[in-house]
Amino acid sequence: MSSTLEIQSPPRIAPSWLARYQAVRTQSTALCAPLLPEDTVVQPMIDVSPPKWHLAHTTWFWETFLLREYAPGYQVFHPEYAFLFNSYYNSLGSRVNRADRGTLSRPALADVLAYRNHVDAALAALLAKPHELPATFFELLELGLQHEQQHQELLATDIKYILSTSPLAPAYLPISEKANVQAAAPVASATWLPVPGGICRVGFQEEGFCFDNELPAHDVLVAPFELQNRLVTNADYLAFMEAGGYRDFRFWMGEGWDLLQAEGWTAPLYWVQKAGGWYRFTHHGLLAVDPAAPVTHVSFYEADAYANWAGARLPTEAEWETAACHFNATPEGGTWLESNALDPQPLPADADPSACHQLLGDCWEWTYSAYHAYPGYSRAAGALGEYNGKFMVNQLVLRGGSCATPENHIRISYRNFFHADKRWQFTGIRLAR
Amino acid sequence: MSSTLEIQSPPRIAPSWLARYQAVRTQSTALCAPLLPEDTVVQPMIDVSPPKWHLAHTTWFWETFLLREYAPGYQVFHPEYAFLFNSYYNSLGSRVNRADRGTLSRPALADVLAYRNHVDAALAALLAKPHELPATFFELLELGLQHEQQHQELLATDIKYILSTSPLAPAYLPISEKANVQAAAPVASATWLPVPGGICRVGFQEEGFCFDNELPAHDVLVAPFELQNRLVTNADYLAFMEAGGYRDFRFWMGEGWDLLQAEGWTAPLYWVQKAGGWYRFTHHGLLAVDPAAPVTHVSFYEADAYANWAGARLPTEAEWETAACHFNATPEGGTWLESNALDPQPLPADADPSACHQLLGDCWEWTYSAYHAYPGYSRAAGALGEYNGKFMVNQLVLRGGSCATPENHIRISYRNFFHADKRWQFTGIRLAR
């Protein structure tokens, strides 16, 4: 999701398309509503895009792939926007260097919002006559909605990073009761749940939409294994830190250890040590670390080192998917972008030791599987072929969605992917053995 | 002025201090009035500071050097601002890395403007009782005004650079009649005016304020020389370009030639070649290059290469100052920040071949003199000692002020200085031989 999105959707005409389009679009602007115009411009590191850019790029996507193709007589909002808001599609021409997104104060936020309105009106007009539209239009419509939801998650994580860079530790939202309350009691110890192995089918096998990287479904041989029944908590992780985990190279991948030393890592991203203990930067500013909540904002290197220290390991993506099927994981009851009034944070797990918690929602779970094409995968033709295929090397798969993922955006077969060093997403750790 | 400011001012109590303070302060905010909040945040290159930062840093200067010292019971506006808005004073503690100024969306523009109001009110209260203030207060008051004027010039040039980075070529101000009119006729050919040499006294010798780098006044031996009676024009410079000036290493300093190749320079900063010829980015967006106007936004390397190509050379700063005295240069009639409703651009020279034009105003003139301390110079004690002295190596002196300099900020003895590669100031070329 550092980039990427792809389609594999049966076209369909449903009475709710317009309502769904508008709901998704509104969620993007709602995420930016608490921001000042100043916040929407900056890019404090290369992985982060300015919120103004996200609002415009998602709009460019609708304009480029749907309106220019299917809306007769559509007038592009501004001829330069294709250059300004293309993300990475070589098929669609040159574009602003990714590292320079944060130098562009113009177009202004107001212009970008006007761009959104312009495009939304044109889409609404099209959707008023759905029977005149071909099936491929609805495939692209579905893709556009999924794409916009992916950028909603990035908006949530990029906004957090942007605000974190100020020494003022500004709050995105005023503090809520819920956010500041620590768990009354420590979370229960993790238990190990057995998962039977065998020849397991992985990949998308349902009706409906999925990205192309979830296809084709195929069999893999999985040996029986055990999985922990919840995510690793801050208390668990603090034990690793206090045991010298960040000072002992034996737990670390070589490239992770080099990075740790170069960057001076001693804790997850956003953690700050103060007199009273450890704090972390949140959407409400600095708050005390909650021992019961899942640890988040860790790189693969940290997740892997923690697992080594704990005498366990990370699951493979096939194991994760097999377990999620085995435990009948569903989005219900998980922690999602909508769970907490746009204030994403992972929450402590339920105490039931026999159930498997938090598989969907809360934190993306690092797996020890490289993000490669499934056997038989092929890239789509045209610009959409650039979405997923070209990223299928040098990254790792994450599974399960997070507290910043829109709830109806997730699936058990969903494959997210990031480089091993990334920490600004809501990434977490689940152990296997 | 890439940094720097210093004091050498007889203290005095004048009825107009408050009015002058308010006039200077108002000019800073007036310069930012045409901007959107988005424009005030970004830092597209390290030399440029966000306008919001300029507005805050100048305010921090008043708070730090005057209010904290002389206003009993003064409450600092925010305890973190000293860290956020210190520019380069090691004496005053750590600060935001210069390259990271553009990542800080907070404090917001509105907060910075409130900071300005807070400080202005406290200053006004102090100035209501001038007889209770010591002489040193007025020295610092003068320095603060000069400092704020220096940042006004930087505001003008930084705003230009910021807006230039957008492919939309946004206009800072709507186009005025004046800006878009090309000179009716070509400017007259430059003439050579003789300047007698001898033992000349340079440095500040008047009453009133000057920076410490203009002191002490001292004698230098200057051989008789000739100076051109006007700045090099765009037409002159185009001849150099068309003669292959950017492709022939023989005209260039070695480090300049390497830079030209690495950066792909083929024209001054802001120039763009289009179907109809050369255009340049201005405060009004893209406008055609006016052949009669002085060439500007050239580095020392380009100024020097042009001079070599023209069979001439750049003057030394002693020559420049001697000539300015000889020709009785005064600010009147020059082109200044106030000349054109905050729309800075150098203008064509008067046609009189016997007079020396544009010595003050229009463009800072590169000299072939390193920015070194004058004989007998000594740094001031305390934090103010960091203003000028620590920059006195590896830079070159520029003289005369520019169309972005406040008119009452200039003097014949004024020494500005930049590294040889800098182009975003209104720098120009005058030939000597």
Next chain:
Amino acid sequence: MSSTLEIQSPPRIAPSWLARYQAVRTQSTALCAPLLPEDTVVQPMIDVSPPKWHLAHTTWFWETFLLREYAPGYQVFHPEYAFLFNSYYNSLGSRVNRADRGTLSRPALADVLAYRNHVDAALAALLAKPHELPATFFELLELGLQHEQQHQELLATDIKYILSTSPLAPAYLPISEKANVQAAAPVASATWLPVPGGICRVGFQEEGFCFDNELPAHDVLVAPFELQNRLVTNADYLAFMEAGGYRDFRFWMGEGWDLLQAEGWTAPLYWVQKAGGWYRFTHHGLLAVDPAAPVTHVSFYEADAYANWAGARLPTEAEWETAACHFNATPEGGTWLESNALDPQPLPADADPSACHQLLGDCWEWTYSAYHAYPGYSRAAGALGEYNGKFMVNQLVLRGGSCATPENHIRISYRNFFHADKRWQFTGIRLAR
């Protein structure tokens, strides 16, 4: 092998240990015999180590892991050598920064050769009384021999790179008849050979030595597939080049495309276009590209792009190993370091269309499998635990050995690994579908 080596060897006492030790050690110095002292010092890129360093580092390995542990009264040759010639073992203290290996002219080559003699004498003395040595000694002895062979391959490839940087294109060896003769006829077209799938056992399952990364043997599910019966040739690859393969982003991984543009890649490493066509730098200087020989010195990105262009794909490592078992691949008849008088180059395949050629030897074959731990893998305790485990992320597996691999160093289960951008090894392409 960019680093790394590990042990899993039944200890044994054989009459031939000393002879084998001496044969291996002699091969290392023989590889350096054609070099001048000057050639043994330089490091023209970070992946390449100076030959002098290889000679010393392999010696340090014997001294550190065997002599210091098992030779009573052994005197280290020089106390600083542990710092100078440790490669990457954090367990064994600080060391010369890898990028700085090429700045050290001292110790001189003669000193390094004396170091080798000193250590060889001590080892020979130990091996004179094998019955006094414990089983673990022989495990380490085997590991040391394997380690030294790995560095022999690096010596061959690093020497090639070092000599290639001189515009004189110096020859490591005088030209031989064999090297310069082009294949009389074009190589036969590649054929597709079917490989049955099923649950296949991969990993080391024999008697004898293997590295820890080949363990444990385990089952994987492999779908039936087809494999080409020979490596991709220079003629094949030229067709890709001539079809615009290096100019069409659609064939490339995103990171590969960015690299191609940044580096200006238009052909494999060492290829030079001259009037008469394509040449390549070899151990004999510049020679014409032989259309019938396997293409080599390609990155994973190039191998993958070629496969995409050809409508095929790279095999996974499980597929490769399954095929190698299926076709009973053996080292006999392959092209190895010893095949051609220390003059490594891959040779054209036999013409039989029904056999599978070149699986072992000639070129390391890029697979589309990340270099990860096998299920159940665990790192060894102590310094030797750093050899393989810490590299198991962000690299890709290569299989089969090359013309620079010592013949008795290879196995079907052998896992080599490099980052996707590396080209200076003898890497090649085999297609699957």
Next chain:
Amino acid sequence: MSSTLEIQSPPRIAPSWLARYQAVRTQSTALCAPLLPEDTVVQPMIDVSPPKWHLAHTTWFWETFLLREYAPGYQVFHPEYAFLFNSYYNSLGSRVNRADRGTLSRPALADVLAYRNHVDAALAALLAKPHELPATFFELLELGLQHEQQHQELLATDIKYILSTSPLAPAYLPISEKANVQAAAPVASATWLPVPGGICRVGFQEEGFCFDNELPAHDVLVAPFELQNRLVTNADYLAFMEAGGYRDFRFWMGEGWDLLQAEGWTAPLYWVQKAGGWYRFTHHGLLAVDPAAPVTHVSFYEADAYANWAGARLPTEAEWETAACHFNATPEGGTWLESNALDPQPLPADADPSACHQLLGDCWEWTYSAYHAYPGYSRAAGALGEYNGKFMVNQLVLRGGSCATPENHIRISYRNFFHADKRWQFTGIRLAR
């Protein structure tokens, strides 16, 4: 001298040309005689060139400017050498990137020595018939000799740097009695000697050779000043270090302070603190710092900071030259490259408090004067015009020669120049006030 050399020499035919040529050429190879071939290849930092390169580049100079022009039928030794051994002459085509000189193991040292012999023989043949040669030939001959002497100084300093990078601290030469003996008694305190000012003539005014940067001689106005009668010693400098000189930003230029922090400077280059106190790396390996000897291997930033701490300043180059004339400085008795059997190090000054010591020899003395063209300077035509003129910005002048300068290479008017951060030359400090 970081580059550069130029001519202003009356042609003359003298019986000793051949002998002088051979003496100079022999000195270059003599400097390399103690080296191993390995030492002649490496380039541990960009300012340092491999000794092999120096030996070849000086030879290329003779071939290019003399033999190709004046020796009928001369055959170049190798057609690629012009590319390999051109230093920075754009007029003469492309060349090896300066930073890559240390990656070229070939041509071998033996080939370079053969190149020298080839060129020397051709030169000797030419010089056998001096009456057939034009005056311009002898101008270039003189220039070639001066050029080679400049590279002898660089050979001495580059060799020192190269050997210093090995933790073995290898000695270039076996230790001599002289080198290791500390001064019996502390050196006498420095005294201040008055120098009268006035209109002083600077620049070369003698018969014979000088570089073009010493011309034209011209008048400058110098105010009366005082100069210390000797160089600053290690004992003096240790007092600065012990007083916290490297930890107090107030003494430092801003760019120097930033560099100090980035590089972690706490002492001059080559100094190492050990149990017994401070040591420095020398041509004999590590030796204790001699308190009485002049401090050397300091940057301009350190020299300037020391002067600020001491309440003094560095002289300008006009002051230095005026003083050298006033005190009748001569090379006799100074410490030069030949003084100590090619083992350069500055020596303690004579104790006479009324004389001015060490003006010529021992250490190059940093001045506070930018390296700019003298008034009226013009670049020569052709390739030789690139020698000096293109470096005349952003560097500082040093005066007086050092213990690594050939004795007959120096003049009072000689202008050496380096960037303010350079430390690997034998640079030192003399105070003025």
